[in-house]
Amino acid sequence: MQQHSSKRILYIGVGCLIGVLVILGFAFSKRSSATITVAIAPQSATITINGKKGHSGMNNVSPGPVTVTAVHPGFATLSRTVIVQKGTDGYVGLVLTSNSAATNNWYETHPADLQASSVISSKQSDINASQSVKNTPIIQILPYIGPGFEWRVDYGVNPSEKAAQTPAIYINALTPRGRSDALFWIKSRGYDLATMKIIFTANPE
Secondary structure, eight states: OHHHHHHHHHHHHHHHHHHHHHHHHHHHHHHHOEEEEEEEESTTOEEEETTEEOOSEEEEEOSEEEEEEEEOTTBOOEEEEEEEOTTOEEEEEEEOOBOSGGGTTHHHHOHHHHHHHHHHHHHHHHHHHHHHHHHOGGGGGOOEEOGGGOEEEEEEOOSOGGGTTSOEEEEEESSHHHHHHHHHHHHHTTOOGGGSOEEEOSOOO
């Protein structure tokens, strides 16, 4: 009787151990993987993710660079690459542009795709704005006008296509002193000039 009881305890212990290992394995797998949510217009476009077939909605991916490509007859192929961290969900929204007379009025005649394109554009705009603040936090306190209106610090489009989500800092100053004061103001707010693309929009006298 004691022997059967010991075996029962052993089986229960082994079962519990296996259960713990399964739970830990699942948790580790979840932390070491990532997902990406894809939205496309037209919604009938073919989607590939890192060269493999994908679909609208959530897709499981490996952490790191993820390239989403959308293809549809009559539209220009469009791709976007994002970096997805472990355990996070990335997002890519693509709105294809017609390159054929046959699809020139596509969005006007396909209201569901028009709605999808509007949602994608709105979400992408929010993401771009959030990323811009993250990349260049000083824009939260701009524009700023210096004493006597002698200089102004603002932000705008970065001329580098590779830094589209990193706004450039525009300084309008008519004198060398104005430029110097504007740069000093930026530094005095705790920002590193070396991390910014600074563009002067007025020639100092």
